[in-house]
Amino acid sequence: MRDVFIFIGALALVVQAFIGLSFFISCIQEKEKRASLFALFQFLVMIGVLIIYLIIAGAGFFHTAPGLIVLIAGYILALVSGWFLMHKTEPNTKALQGTKGLMIGPVGRFDERMHVFARNRTMRPGTEPYQTFYREHPELEANDARRREKGGPLGHLGSIDKPYEGPNVAGTLASLTIPFNLSLPRIVKPSQHPELKGRKFDLSPEEASRRLKGYARSLGADLVGIAEINPLWIYSHRGEIFHENWEDWGKAIPADHKYALVVAEEMDFDMIGPAPHTPSVMESMKEYAKGAYITTQIAAYIANMSFEAEANHLRHYTAILPPLAVDAGLGEVGRLGYLMTKELGPRVRLSAVTTDLPLIPDKPVDIGAEDFCTICKKCATNCPSRSIPEEDLPKEFNGTLRWKLDAESCFEYWGKIGTDCCICMKVCPWSHARTWPHRMIVRLISRNRYARRVFNLMDDIFYGRKPKPKAGPQWARYTE
Numbered sequence: 256m257r258d259v260f261i262f263i264g265a266l267a268l269v270v271q272a273f274i275g276l277s278f279f280i281s282c283i284q285e286k287e288k289r290a291s292l293f294a295l296f297q298f299l300v301m302i303g304v305l306i307i308y309l310i311i312a313g314a315g316f317f318h319t320a321p322g323l324i325v326l327i328a329g330y331i332l333a334l335v336s337g338w339f340l341m342h343k344t345e346p347n348t349k350a351l352q353g354t355k356g357l358m359i360g361p362v363g364r365f366d367e368r369m370h371v372f373a374r375n376r377t378m379r380p381g382t383e384p385y386q387t388f389y390r391e392h393p394e395l396e397a398n399d400a401r402r403r404e405k406g407g408p409l410g411h412l413g414s415i416d417k418p419y420e421g422p423n424v425a426g427t428l429a430s431l432t433i434p435f436n437l438s439l440p441r442i443v444k445p446s447q448h449p450e451l452k453g454r455k456f457d458l459s460p461e462e463a464s465r466r467l468k469g470y471a472r473s474l475g476a477d478l479v480g481i482a483e484i485n486p487l488w489i490y491s492h493r494g495e496i497f498h499e500n501w502e503d504w505g506k507a508i509p510a511d512h513k514y515a516l517v518v519a520e521e522m523d524f525d526m527i528g529p530a531p532h533t534p535s536v537m538e539s540m541k542e543y544a545k546g547a548y549i550t551t552q553i554a555a556y557i558a559n560m561s562f563e564a565e566a567n568h569l570r571h572y573t574a575i576l577p578p579l580a581v582d583a584g585l586g587e588v589g590r591l592g593y594l595m596t597k598e599l600g601p602r603v604r605l606s607a608v609t610t611d612l613p614l615i616p617d618k619p620v621d622i623g624a625e626d627f628c629t630i631c632k633k634c635a636t637n638c639p640s641r642s643i644p645e646e647d648l649p650k651e652f653n654g655t656l657r658w659k660l661d662a663e664s665c666f667e668y669w670g671k672i673g674t675d676c677c678i679c680m681k682v683c684p685w686s687h688a689r690t691w692p693h694r695m696i697v698r699l700i701s702r703n704r705y706a707r708r709v710f711n712l713m714d715d716i717f718y719g720r721k722p723k724p725k726a727g728p729q730w731a732r733y734t735e
């Protein structure tokens with residue numbers, strides 16, 4: 256019997272060494288020098304322990320009284336630490352209610368005209384909307400005018416890299432053209448195709464949900480969820496105009512669609528590594544373009560089946576997407592103000608389609624992000640404009656509990672460097688490449704509060720508290 260326990264002990268150490276080796280390989284795949292060195296050291300220690308175990312087992316040590324005590328102590332230690340890190344700790348009941356769980360007071364709908372992008376891109380001096388808006392908000396005019404003079408929210412695109420008008424800027428603009436062209440009013444809010452005119456489609460909510468999700472995935476979405484829309488997450492008034500539809504500016508936006516299909520696409524790990532340099536903004540725009548491609552086709556698909564639908568993507572938003580994504584069960588909103596998904600962390604771009612087609616909503620999820628963010632704060636430590644709050648717990652803002660990003664100072668920094676920064680997204684421990692050791696870690700931190708503390712500390716040790724920008728793929732190289 257004792258030999259069986261000795262054999263199981265050896266097997267456990269082999270498995271542990273295998274995990275150590277996998278993590279070392281994962282760090283090499285991620286091109287993380289520091290983490291690779293720590294992982295190699297960890298792996299060698301594990302191999303050393305295994306060899307010592309095999310030697311003393313071969314010498315019959317575990318058949319002596321002290322050896323038996325060591326064996327029993329080893330088993331107890333392994334079982335207790337395994338249970339400690341793997342059992343499911345108490346759930347976050349607020350997260351399981353979605354955005355409703357975060358509301359602690361009256362919430363007002365947000366006016367898109369107040370959005371820093373809307374103010375800087377849409378407002379043209381001398382026009383009637385300009386005069387109307389700044390008459391009501393004179394405190395914003397001087398700063399917005401200064402920003403506009405410098406080139407808008409992104410300043411001189413790519414100015415952080417030299418020469419700033421290099422190939423990555425050309426690529427960024429190439430992708431940006433797609434959401435622009437796919438934001439014409441007749442495309443974001445399509446009508447039924449003339450060949451199907453008047454034809455009614457009778458789909459059960461289950462079938463419609465299945466078809467829409469399948470179609471979204473086939474078009475390239477990585478994550479898809481359905482939310483029953485809380486009208487509070489619909490903008491109150493239209494503020495961004497990109498075409499000739501100026502009559503829409505300042506119009507109240509009706510919250511008349513009941514459901515939203517929310518999609519998330521993965522941002523490429525290698526392209527985000529160089530953040531805040533130009534590969535990251537090029538990647539952002541590529542994913543926004545993909546979001547426009549997916550959502551406009553889904554909107555047309557729904558319209559062809561005789562229901563109303565409206566695509567929400569980079570150049571046309573009717574809804575605020577992170578809260579919709581939370582209600583669609585895609586994740587939680589983290590300290591950095593982005594959606595945190597279990598599968599890809601904050602390394603995603605969101606887009607959505609709102610519709611009156613009856614669908615089956617998904618359930619909100621608790622992935623442990625709120626608790627992890629309480630202890631981590633890595634995004635706040637690394638934010639160059641100090642826009643991410645550092646206090647432990649979320650605070651009330653407009654009736655909801657959250658860490659409130661200072662959008663003005665964040666965009667101020669974007670304007671200085673000419674990219675959308677992405678440092679917070681890059682440094683987040685949930686953003687690592689989804690190799691299987693990282694998947695395993697995410698499973699643990701999603702269910703266990705002690706694992707969150709252990710792996711938060713390990714992330715700082717292995718990857719550093721303040722990681723530097725990486726080189727990125729050879730084809731998208733940049734020069735500082």
Ligand code: SF4
Binds near residue numbers: 684
């Ligand atoms: S870096 Fe840390 S604190 Fe910031 S969002 Fe990610 S997990 Fe939360």
Ligand code: SF4
Binds near residue numbers: 639642678
């Ligand atoms: S994008 Fe950059 S500046 Fe903005 S909050 Fe994130 S780290 Fe800070």
